[in-house]
Amino acid sequence: MRFTTNAYPREQRRDAWRFALQRLSITLEQVLDDPYGELVHFRSGQGIDFIRLTGTAQGWALDFSEEPGGLWLTLMIDGSARVTTATGESELVDGDLLAGRSESVARFVSAGDNRILIVRLPPAIITARLKAPLPDHPRRIAAEAGAGRVFAGMLRSLADTIMDMTTDHARPVELALPEFLLSALLDNAPPKAMGGAAGMRAGLLERIFQTIEMRLADPNLNYQQIATEHGISPRYLQKLFESIDDSFGHYVKVRRLERCRLDLRSPLHVQKSISDILFQWGFNDSASFSRAFREQYGVSPREYRKGVGDAPPEDMPRRGRPARRDRTLALVLEADAEAEAEAVAQGGDDAPPVSEPVRHHHLPANPQTVHWGYFSRALKPVLTIRSGDFVSVETLTHHANDDPERMVQGDPAAESVFHWDHHHKAIDRRGAGPMDASAVGRGPGEGFGVHICTGPIAIQGAMPGDVVEVRILDLKARQSGNPRFAGKAFGSNAATFWGFHYSDLLTEPKQREVITIYEVEHGGARPPSAHAVYSFRWTPQTDPSGRVHVRYDYPGVPVNPATIERNYEILRNVEIPIRPHFGVIALAPAHSGLVDSVPPNSFGGNLDNWRTGPGSSVFLPVQVAGGLLSLGDPHASQGDSELCGTAIECSMNALIQVVLHPASELRDHLRDLDYPLIETESEWVIMGFSHPDYLKELGEDAQSEVYKKSSIDGAMRDAFRKARRFLMTTKGLSEDEAISLLSVGVDFGVSQVVNGNWGVHAIIRKALFTA
Template sequence: MTIRQFLSEAYPTRSRKGAWQDILSEFGLRSDAADQGLESFATASLRGDRQSLLLARLTAGDQTLSPLVRRPGGPIALISLDESLGMRLGSETLLIEAGSLVIVPAVGEWQLCLRKSARMIVLSIADSLFPGHKAGLQTLKAPRHYVATGIAAIFIKTVETAAGEMDSVSELEWRSLEGAIADLFVAIVLQAETHDAAASPGSAALFHRVTLGIERHLHEPELTALRIARLEGISERYLQKLFLQNGESVSNYIRERRLQRARAALVAPGEIRLPIAEIAYSCGFGDAANFNRLFKERFGLPPGAFRSRHLEKLAANTNAEQRGWPLSALVAKRLQQRSIDTGDAFADSDGSEAEAGSSVHHVLAASAATVHWGYFSRALPPVLEIRSGDTVEIQTLTQHASDAPELMIHGDAGAEDVFYWTAQKKSVDRRGAGPIDASIYGRGAGEGFGVHICTGPIYMKDAEPGDVIEVRINSISPRPSNSPGYEGRAFGSSVAAWWGYHYNEFIQEPKARENITIYEVFADEGYAEALYSYRWQPQADPFGVVHRTYDYPGVPVDRSSVEICSPVLEGVRIPLRPHFGVIAVAPREAELVDSVPPSYFGGNLDNWRLGQGSAVYLPVSVPGALLSIGDPHAAQGDGELGGTAIECSMTGDVTVILHKKGELFVELSYPLLETPTEWILIGFSHPNYLAEFGKKGQGEVYANSSLDLAMKDAFRKARRFLMESKGLTEDEAIALMSAAVDFGVTQVVDGNWAVHAIIRKSLFRV
């Protein structure tokens, strides 16, 4: 099984256009982006070859596709998954609705216009898969549009399923799929011809009806032109004339269809052990020796050798690139995925982009008016406007303060304002990107599809898409409690929750449990100590909704309803690693985006290295950038295994710098971290899940993440960074990564799992 992958951001900018054009040329297509430069996000996953069936999932935008001047092969089928597409046909435009099918001819003057991030399936079938129907298919002179009804709906669903499962289907199963898809393809085209043709004995309708009858009786050795004519109620002479008009004789057509059916059966999963003679008889051949001769003449090998070669190829593909245990004994490979990238040196950036002497210091307090809870949005009005080089003292609150409100909320005016919730009023109603009426699970407004309290957004003057925002962390410190009796002390909470990596791996009873540990944070001494812990018990929120698990943020815990365990982690001191888990600019795609899965816009990065003295660079996607900061942590380990860090409200001082497009990087399309000694690139299972999965992205990303995909993305980003910013060749970059770059697990709990690559600056003398 060979799945070919393309991810635009895996390639250095200078080679990206050519690589994308190579992918499209497999289908006989070209893109005007190959002339203009491929700046939009693009991906492709392909399986098959041009000699049989070639199937691909494509994501692309802001370009026009058209056929190559000399395009080989048969028609192309296109299925738009999310958005309507426009196809120009001379002076006219054909609207292709999402979920519908268009079949375009091998040559022509059509153009397919892509906007935004269009997701589509592209299918090309070689003539060899539909012998006997070439003449019928050659009548396709212009693009033909099919809505998802009848046989077209069956074809669309079949192709969508095949495209979605192409990485998990065996080679034997794939060969069976080829035949099924080809038969449906022919049926659709001929059905259209039948509909358009005049109802006469010589029409395409009659030819189509006759070929279907042949398929039903193909297994009969005595099937002849005379028998077919009698079955259809026409003369044998007229039948022969009908087939000659379509390019071949009746006998040749029957023989070809039998050979094609036998070829598929020889390698079909359910028939791989059947004797060759039995397959020959089941396909209508009355003599095994004659079948062997005809098969060798048609396909170049006797049927036995054809089957053996197929099995050898399958075994070779199965064991390719596999160290240790054979692949057949392990879980099937997951689909390869994404990568991203950076540009030229940035380590010595001094903020010269800011106007000399014009920087301003701002204070942004946390209140119900200055935070948004559990989501990012390009539509949020900014709460502060800054210029490049300005500094901001920004207050951030942890959503886990409600785990111990008597320590982290009471007496704190800002926290009390944000967390205020009575039977009559909830000051921050929306908590998450879900429906405001909680019509899915009934948890509460926003459904908890996103949980982090984010301060902002902050509007950066003059920031435009394509620019880069740099956020420097000058200082970060815990927010002191103002609760009576605890004034000046700092506290945090860590939840081992149902979304944690551990949750299905308990060895002690009860095996389905969530545990909360409350810590005191000693900032001056640099450590945290556990005060007490408790197991989550069903909690009724002030609106009366009972939360049996930790499924909605900010539900105040009634201490009398839980059993306090103390002491806990006795004698253990946890070193502090204060940092902001969430630093994000607004994504360009959706109005409301769940704050949990990180992506190209930053977000829930959860990397403890993003603390004092570090910086993060984020690509701007919307005017003003709309920067938000939140999810403050006192400490976290790589992996964040249980589901959270030590979540602790923090106040930070940050400097925000705008780098205009092309000033600092060749191109930056993902979050890049910098410390005084390291560059850190974070690979995600799906680096741009909103574009990759389209409208279903905020659900699909949770179901399709893995460390394998995240590691691939981290490798690709590191490779591109070293090639573009350090001028290394690909071989040099790989050699350096293997010898000196540290890869580690960032987190396995945020929906979009992450692996980071740490590149030490000391590796480079200049």
């Protein structure tokens, strides 16, 4: 993430800078009226934050106490700063290092231009490796000689290249940083600074750890050797490990596994087999290695190398399939660890699999892979997958042209899809209406359907009567391609004529349409959130084909910034929690013609329920051969009801897994499923609509009639009936039992009141059932 105050109007820069720092738990305390500030933030795969700050004279405070147990470091790259901590004041100049616990607050004041690197290590890194005495209060690390000098040089080089950092580049840094830090802290540290006798024992243990790190590749490494080298008895060595609730053998195994894990994903070792890696780090047996790796990380070595998993949190189950978790790729395939180990032992990485391997596909967004505003069983698939395959899929918001400078320019995918000038329109059809615009004159497709959908994806073997499960594993905002906004992501909220509010406005001018542009942040030290950048009232826009759009009535019309007035004075001190999710998840309908993408239906579609985010599964009944899955309408956040017309519409990149459940094998909550069902780790979410299958219910004119006949009453009735059936068939309850439970233990909520076919959902908590 990169932030610069230059991207904001002069009068907004101080508040914008304050907010940007606040998102990373840095509090701005002193600043000029018109400051300059640049912030570059990179988070490694293991959660280490690297923050480079550049600015004019100012003062700010580090306070990471909301995540105790971690550690922070600062390196003064250029300039100087006066630092105040609980133990006094000191002056930091070029090259000086300061280290402190997360609980330790430090205040920095710079009298002139300055540049500083802040490194924040999460508790997981600390507990996994940093068992040496840490300073009770922020402590300066001598950087004039020894380990401190090498450490400072490494951090300075890292600060200079932070803009080019990638997860792969960061892996060696993740490995080396704790070792350098410990060496620097221990280098010439007096006993008092190390905590007296207890600190000295911890210091000895840390030197033992460092010796082990250097010897991990030795398969004959044993505790007698280490004890002799450090001049202590083997029994005392064992007691040192007991003091940290560990043992020598277990510690060595875990450190070897961690080295293997890093190498399995490292581009430097892509040519090495799994066997080569495990033997390199001191393991003697591939079968025991595979079992230990799965037990430690929840996936097999082969699966991890393919990108299926990541290092799990400490509370993740160590055996079996892990629970669904937000923002994790750690989805365990149903493979047996013993079979994996045997394959590695007998044939290495090239051993033929017992069954077809799970594959990982990439589906980009471009004019050939998206369809705009409609669903159709006649669409040819742009990708064919097998059940269990993973797909990295790019999805674009149809609202990107509300601010093309931030959401289109510099992004090759968005530019290719949104391209529209008087010579050429990359995607002409935008909706299910007539191509000659004979209905209302808006343009080809008429905007009868608005969503950019990536797909369709065909699932081998999918047939009507089957159920397709779409597991959303990861969903991240797509960063701006414009160098002016590098590292940032943006979204748009449109309060429009189709919004529930539109006929009930209080202030003049009535029946106005207002667009609000949001910056979507990744989170840093705090939960990710969005904040408003500016808003503007819709003014008549002339599209490149010469049509004038008095209202927001045709998808993708580029907004001419010269015709609008931006209001930056909005939603001050308001943060919206990020809830990334797909608005549209759909299989192809059995309907013979084109189907408007706006009203949801039995096949899925524009569900607009924020619970379809990372960690959830969406189950959809198959209506046509191959299923033909499409995804789109990505949202950064939305409240129940989507009241004004849209969510924060934001382009997203996702990782999904698609699983086919054949009709012959359906059971429990998938039996007789004829509607979209959402499942999270803790809930089932039953989707009800004003018209459960409007295409069948409303006749030949269904796609226009549905907009006239929606009601909350109808949606509530449908959600009640589906939830009642779910409880009776899945949980074996009688009708009377189900009705009582629906009233006392199930929450009904309004999904949306803007999509033609309104929605109500029933949330059934799994914790209601003890067995």
